[in-house]
Amino acid sequence: MQLEIGELQITTVPGGDFRLDGGAMFGVVPRPLWTKRSAPDEQNRIALATNCTLVRVDGLRVLIDTGYGTKLTEKERKVFATESDGGVVASLAAAGVRPEEIDVVVFSHLHFDHAGGGTVRSDSGRIVPTFPNARYCVQRKEWETATSGLSEWVTSYPPENFECLADTGQLELIDGDREIVPGVRVILTGGHSPGHQLVVLESEGQLGVYLGDICPTWNHLRQMWCMAYDAHVSEVRRKKPEILGWLADSSAWLLSDHDPQRPWVKIRRDGKREFVVVDGSERG
Numbered sequence: 001m002q003l004e005i006g007e008l009q010i011t012t013v014p015g016g017d018f019r020l021d022g023g024a025m026f027g028v029v030p031r032p033l034w035t036k037r038s039a040p041d042e043q044n045r046i047a048l049a050t051n052c053t054l055v056r057v058d059g060l061r062v063l064i065d066t067g068y069g070t071k072l073t074e075k076e077r078k079v080f081a082t083e084s085d086g087g088v089v090a091s092l093a094a095a096g097v098r099p100e101e102i103d104v105v106v107f108s109h110l111h112f113d114h115a116g117g118g119t120v121r122s123d124s125g126r127i128v129p130t131f132p133n134a135r136y137c138v139q140r141k142e143w144e145t146a147t148s149g150l151s152e153w154v155t156s157y158p159p160e161n162f163e164c165l166a167d168t169g170q171l172e173l174i175d176g177d178r179e180i181v182p183g184v185r186v187i188l189t190g191g192h193s194p195g196h197q198l199v200v201l202e203s204e205g206q207l208g209v210y211l212g213d214i215c216p217t218w219n220h221l222r223q224m225w226c227m228a229y230d231a232h233v234s235e236v237r238r239k240k241p242e243i244l245g246w247l248a249d250s251s252a253w254l255l256s257d258h259d260p261q262r263p264w265v266k267i268r269r270d271g272k273r274e275f276v277v278v279d280g281s282e283r284g
């Protein structure tokens with residue numbers, strides 16, 4: 001799937017489908033409400049995608065998020081019902097891009113379904129960066145949280161997904177809002193995780209924003225439809241309507257990390273439902 005935002009060429013490079021518990025994905029929303037929009041399977045799980053996003057501009061290749069990767073155990077693959085033939089690397093190959101050609105990886109945050117594909121187990125069993133020539137951009141706050149060793153964070157951040165990046169010198173820690181390459185910048189939001197960031201794509205007066213897990217699917221546009229996975233749910237509830245209002249008023253493209261049908265849409269304000277989708281593209 002291709003989208004142009006000014007001079008930026010955007011391609012969805014799926015990291016693989018998976019499933020998570022519907023109750024956890026919709027937090028305080030009563031089950032009769034969310035099941036109308038997202039039908040659960042017999043284990044109460046709902047279908048999700050990992051819409052990793054390739055941005056090409058001025059000969060540079062920027063990859064936003066990397067999916068859950070190929071290092072999950074057999075048991076984890078079953079629990080999450082992962083469906084992936086080679087993950088983001090295979091999708092990049094289909095788009096004509098080799099791992100060595102990625103210049104920058106931007107992690108919205110370091111949870112397993114975003115950072116897992118950034119590293120890979122080599123033939124010798126060692127874990128190495130998937131993209132040998134890329135710098136990996138992550139908020140300092142996210143890195144410090146993920147590596148803190150504090151018991152409340154440990155299960156959210158399996159260290160094999162990012163530990164080796166510090167050793168190879170590819171890690172670039174970011175403090176707050178910053179340009180990554182011309183046309184691509186990040187905005188620190190926190191909320192879903194302490195160092196969660198948005199990726200803003202802007203060129204020739206056109207705007208797109210990769211929302212990460214501030215709004216994981218188009219069924220999460222409403223203020224209170226937040227995840228039980230949100231570390232600071234009140235922050236998400238405060239910031240999400242601000243961000244969505246900005247994007248609705250700018251007629252911007254919204255890029256979703258987990259929506260299984262439409263990786264990007266536009267939205268408008270709605271008196272009753274806060275925000276609704278006005279334009280999208282079906283998944284190819």
Ligand SMILES: [Zn+2]
Nearest residue numbers: 111113114213
């Ligand atoms: Zn996620």
